[in-house]
Amino acid sequence: MLSRSVASAVSPVSSSSLLPNSKPIFCLKTLSGYRSSSFCGGSFRKINHKPLRMTSSNMTPRAMATQQLENADQLIDSVETFIFDCDGVIWKGDKLIEGVPETLDMLRAKGKRLVFVTNNSTKSRKQYGKKFETLGLNVNEEEIFASSFAAAAYLQSINFPKDKKVYVIGEEGILKELELAGFQYLGGPDDGKRQIELKPGFLMEHEHDVGAVVVGFDRYFNYYKIQYGTLCIRENPGCLFIATNRDAVTHLTDAQEWAGGGSMVGALVGSTQREPLVVGKPSTFMMDYLADKFGIQKSQICMVGDRLDTDILFGQNGGCKTLLVLSGVTSISMLESPENKIQPDFYTSKISDFLSPKAATV
């Protein structure tokens, strides 16, 4: 029986395990997306930065299984920076999680740097800044790193030419960040209104100066966009295929899960048969970016998140300490399941457990 907890763990579950009496049918291989990113095709410009590591931390064997956080003060004192995921850690949908403002204030009072890293690409950093403000939190836009920002920052880091365009399969956040960074873009939510008619003599044209296709969570997803993106990637020499993130599901509303960016990215992988460059968690791009920007050492960082295969893996790939909170998508049984291979250093129920320095009840 496939329960949600197993489905949310790292590796895709083979569907043949559910069939009582069928012969194994020829199955094409898993598109897991957590392999190390590879640039496909010969005509890529050389990118002079560290390769984006995304593979699971089998490379650095974990000596210890996760422990419940018992001495919060000790953890707090051992690091200089806290990186927080947002959905399921700070808020759930539009509701602030209990005790968050006091916790953040306490950490700042202790001189800790706070950074917020979210895979949600629907808003720009400025729009997230407004969300924090509306919820009564004292957070600066410069402390927020959404995967929409990451896509624009990535293009800047490789000196993506300003005379090339970016085709966007995603929402406003990505468009705003590209605009801020000075890039020309096409697509976005408006292309959700475009229809196509598959009839004789119909040819879909696409701009030949699109040099990158950025794909993220897109509620206005349709065949027109898939075809446009596919044509650019397949036919424009050197065209980059960038994914903001590959989260399978996301908590758009606090009541249930919703198909996430992993779905839209999956569609483009299916039609182009190419793997994208992922800029969001668990890729280390954002980690490298902010370590560089703020001049912080990764061993001095604690990553706090609610999702094992993005947040915790991101922290581990980056060489940081990791703390899982159970206020979001991961339950204690999912963490302790034998199928789960990702062990954070610590876990606790929610971040306000930091306020009670000794053992918090989980």
Add this chain to the structure above:
Amino acid sequence: MAPQLLSSRNFKSLFDSVDTFLFDCDGVIWKGEKLIDGVAQTLDLIRSKGKNVVFVTNNSVKSRRQYAEKFRSLGVPSVTQDEIFSSSFAAAMYLKVNNFHKDKKVYVIGGEGILEELQIAGFTGLGGPEDGEKRAQWKSNSLFEHDKSVGAVVVGLDPNINYYKLQYGTLCVRENPGCLFIATNRDAVGHMTDLQEWPGAGCMVAAMCGSTEREPIVVGKPSTFMMDFLLQKFGTETSRMCMVGDRLDTDILFGQNAGCKTLLVLTGVTSESNLLKEGNEIEPDYYTSTVSDMMKLMESP
């Protein structure tokens, strides 16, 4: 062995060793709504020599009946629906041979063809083209509902793909215990129109893999699932069959997996340079430019 270009030197031995020719459709028989030159006459000539002709297509948008209608409208009335094995038919048959309960429903991300085949097989289908008009809502107190009695989600080519369908299918697969995730096929692109390639079912299927974190059961080529039905109809061994297709990783692989001879034509998605380039691991026995080359070779002394 490297693929041999079909010629008067090797054609006769191929033709004599085969009782049934299996043809892919898109890129072999037609391109979009246009019949490829010489196809109608070639099929007639093959039949007149006493060979069987069968069509195996991954395109799930139409049912077998609708494909027979397409053949007729393109000027090939000799093709009957029981000679056509579409992946829409394959999906319904998969549920049938696996004793899918009739009280469970099937959610379809795909075309009318799938819904029609499900209905013919006695199953209840939901979704399909009309869900292309639906939109999801994101208000904090409204829930996106899905039918808890859905026991299988079938995904095929869907030019009307949208977020609503992806979300519906995702919830069924992730939350309905034992829900099957079936793909009609995983072709990356296809000639949906005569002038260019378009994203295929592989795209919609991969979108669902992305959100469900599961791999589907694939019923179309290169899976040999359909072969059992073909053998039931014709009774010959697969070694006396020849698969004629335009795509290496579906048509030719299907033929090889099933033990048939294989012939690649270059009127579809594969060019001669794709075929012969280093790194290509799928080698058909033979290749030729177009199906009507067979007619020229049959007619030459």
